[in-house]
Every structure is written in C-alpha cells, then in structure tokens.
Amino acid sequence: MKLKILYALLFVTNIIVGQIDANSLMGLPTATNTEMTSLTGVNIGSILFNTTDEKVYRYTSAGWQVDTDDQNASEVNVVTAVDVNNVTGDPGAGNELTVEEVVQAIAPITSKAARVFYPPSIAIDASSNGTFTLNLYNEYTAQFATPVAGSTGAPNAIPTYAATDLYYYVTFADTTVFNTGTMSIDANGVLTYTIIGQPTDLNALINVVFVVK
Numbered sequence: 001m002k003l004k005i006l007y008a009l010l011f012v013t014n015i016i017v018g019q020i021d022a023n024s025l026m027g028l029p030t031a032t033n034t035e036m037t038s039l040t041g042v043n044i045g046s047i048l049f050n051t052t053d054e055k056v057y058r059y060t061s062a063g064w065q066v067d068t069d070d071q072n073a074s075e076v077n078v079v080t081a082v083d084v085n086n087v088t089g090d091p092g093a094g095n096e097l098t099v100e101e102v103v104q105a106i107a108p109i110t111s112k113a114a115r116v117f118y119p120p121s122i123a124i125d126a127s128s129n130g131t132f133t134l135n136l137y138n139e140y141t142a143q144f145a146t147p148v149a150g151s152t153g154a155p156n157a158i159p160t161y162a163a164t165d166l167y168y169y170v171t172f173a174d175t176t177v178f179n180t181g182t183m184s185i186d187a188n189g190v191l192t193y194t195i196i197g198q199p200t201d202l203n204a205l206i207n208v209v210f211v212v213k
Helices: 002-018 033-038 099-115 136-145
Strands: 047-050 055-060 063-066 077-082 096-098 130-135 166-173 190-195 206-212
Touching (some): 033 047, 096 099, 136 166, 136 190, 136 206, 166 190
Antiparallel strands (some): 055 063, 077 096
C-alpha cells in the first residue's frame, strides 16, 4: 500500500509540472521599432519590449528611451569628495565629486609623471677630443633586457618602448668636456657629441631624459 501511495504522488507532481503554459507567463507589451515610434498619446512611464532590437524601452518627456541601468562616469559619485589635484578652479570647485571629475583632475598629473624617465647610466669615453655618436636607445634597451637582478617573480626583462615612441633630451652636459652648441639627437635616439676637453677628476656629468610621446 505504501508503494502505491508513493507512485500516486509522483504521478500527480508530473501532471502539475506538465501543465505550465508559457503563454500564461507575465510579460511586457511588444512592438516593432516602427510600431513603437508611431504610437501616439503614450503616458510618460510606459514601457514596452522592442522586438526589432530586443531591448526594453521607457517613454519619457524626450520620447522613447532605451531602459538601462548603465551610468557614465559623470553620473557616478565618489564615496567621499576629495580634492585630487589641489588646484583652485578645477572640476568640482576644489573637491572632485564624481568619477569623471576625478579622472579629469588626475589624468594630467599621472600622464606627466609616467611619461618622463631617466635611462640607465651610460659610460662615455672622454679620453680624447673629437666628434662621436652614441645610440642612447640601444643602450637603454640593452640594459633593460638584461638586468643584473630582479625581485622574486619579476620577468627576466624590463618592458621597453619602441625607438620612435620616445623623445630624447640632454638636460645637462659639462661644458668643459662637451661642446653643447653642436650636440644633437636624431629621432631614433642617436646622440652626436663633440669632446673638447678631458674631465679634471676623471668624471664629467651628462644627464639624459626620455619622454614618452
């Protein structure tokens, strides 16, 4: 008797599941794009499903708009207002209030800081006078490709830029050793320099700076 009752319950359950009708499920009014845009007398707040692009639309004072919860950066507030760049007159009147204001305020700072860097130290032979060339880019990539040591888990080589991704500068050179008036650097980082004297203490300074374009 117990087995018969169990079978009866299973049979009834299967009947209930099988009787679900997809047409009885609740849904939104549907319309093609042409039908939607031709509707008149629509109340603000009405919604429908557009079968043309398969998106939900809501009717506003500006007409039909795609109903989405997407927000752009100017619509998302930061948790705590903060003055990122500490500049009078910046976005948000001092304190940045939205993600967009934070991005706009911090971008000029981070972009400038990240774009300027010094290449590795390079030895220049100044034992004799004359005009010489030195490929600053090759010196930079050679040393970055074969570091002497690195931290645990660090890649074997340091990432580098292409030669044409950089601007090259000499910001200082000892004028008793180098003729700074004729010093030049081409677009690929090849430095042309003229030695006019030897360092008095066996060393002279020349500072080179790279800037990412």
